[in-house]
Amino acid sequence: MPCQRSGLLRSETLMSTLDSHGSITAERRLILDNTSVVSTVLVPEICLNLLKQTSPLWQAFEDTPEAKEIARPYWAFAWSGGQALARYILDNPQLVRGKHILDFGAGCGIAAIAAAKSGARCVTASDIDPVALQAVRINGNANHVSIETDASDLIYTENPGWAVVLAGDIWYDSRLAGHGMNWLRQLVSQGVSVISADPGRAFSPSAGIRPLITYKARSVPDLEHPNLQDVAVFRILSA
Numbered sequence: 001m002p003c004q005r006s007g008l009l010r011s012e013t014l015m016s017t018l019d020s021h022g023s024i025t026a027e028r029r030l031i032l033d034n035t036s037v038v039s040t041v042l043v044p045e046i047c048l049n050l051l052k053q054t055s056p057l058w059q060a061f062e063d064t065p066e067a068k069e070i071a072r073p074y075w076a077f078a079w080s081g082g083q084a085l086a087r088y089i090l091d092n093p094q095l096v097r098g099k100h101i102l103d104f105g106a107g108c109g110i111a112a113i114a115a116a117k118s119g120a121r122c123v124t125a126s127d128i129d130p131v132a133l134q135a136v137r138i139n140g141n142a143n144h145v146s147i148e149t150d151a152s153d154l155i156y157t158e159n160p161g162w163a164v165v166l167a168g169d170i171w172y173d174s175r176l177a178g179h180g181m182n183w184l185r186q187l188v189s190q191g192v193s194v195i196s197a198d199p200g201r202a203f204s205p206s207a208g209i210r211p212l213i214t215y216k217a218r219s220v221p222d223l224e225h226p227n228l229q230d231v232a233v234f235r236i237l238s239a
């Protein structure tokens with residue numbers, strides 16, 4: 001869905017890409033050159049810089065063996081899991097209002113932005129891909145919210161004060177499903193609410209979760225599934 005204010009947002013977005021010397025960084029240039037500002041059907045309130053259908057970026061990663069060593073541009077998609085999580089937060093703002101939120105594996109930052117728009121006191125977006133964190137800053141700015149970013153691998157780190165951890169569409173990866181899930185369950189046992197959403201990826205958890213709601217969505221842009229998917233939102237329970 002094209003963003004209704006795409007012209008305005010594009011110029012605002014461009015302003016936000018200037019570093020302190022007024023020049024555009026290579027990471028930000030990569031984002032702006034390969035994306036357009038759109039919103040999704042499920043989350044029309046949030047505009048995001050997402051991969052242009054005409055962009056060669058994703059195909060380059062698919063076609064070039066050496067590119068496999070480089071992080072794939074997951075930040076250029078609004079994954080269906082992230083959309084479902086954002087929808088759930090926007091519809092249940094009391095879950096995050098006044099709290100410190102972590103969006104773990106933030107990608108484009110859709111769940112982080114939903115939390116910030118819902119009145120969270122502080123939102124931190126984490127991703128091991130530094131370009132994703134640039135995308136989160138650009139997207140946060142386009143939605144008039146402020147989001148802190150953390151590029152470290154947070155698995156097994158101490159909780160600095162997060163009350164809620166959001167984890168959208170991370171169950172495609174065996175390490176995230178193994179160590180990541182162990183760590184998230186540890187946080188739950190310490191009193192943190194951990195909410196995730198998943199369209200049925202390879203390592204989707206089936207036990208130790210409490211289902212909350214299911215939405216119909218498709219990732220944007222969608223390179224895998226032309227049809228709407230059932231996307232489950234669930235709480236992660238302690239071990």
Ligand SMILES: C[S@@+](CC[C@H](N)C(=O)[O-])C[C@H]1O[C@@H](n2cnc3c(N)ncnc32)[C@H](O)[C@@H]1O
Pocket residue numbers: 071074075077078079080081082083104105106107108109110111126127128129132152153154155167168169170172176
């Ligand atoms: C499929 S994307 C989902 C992005 C976003 N949550 C959404 O739903 O649109 C998964 C993201 O997790 C990030 N990721 C993978 N391993 C991670 C880790 N150990 N810590 C933080 N982020 C990680 C990837 O770089 C990628 O951006």
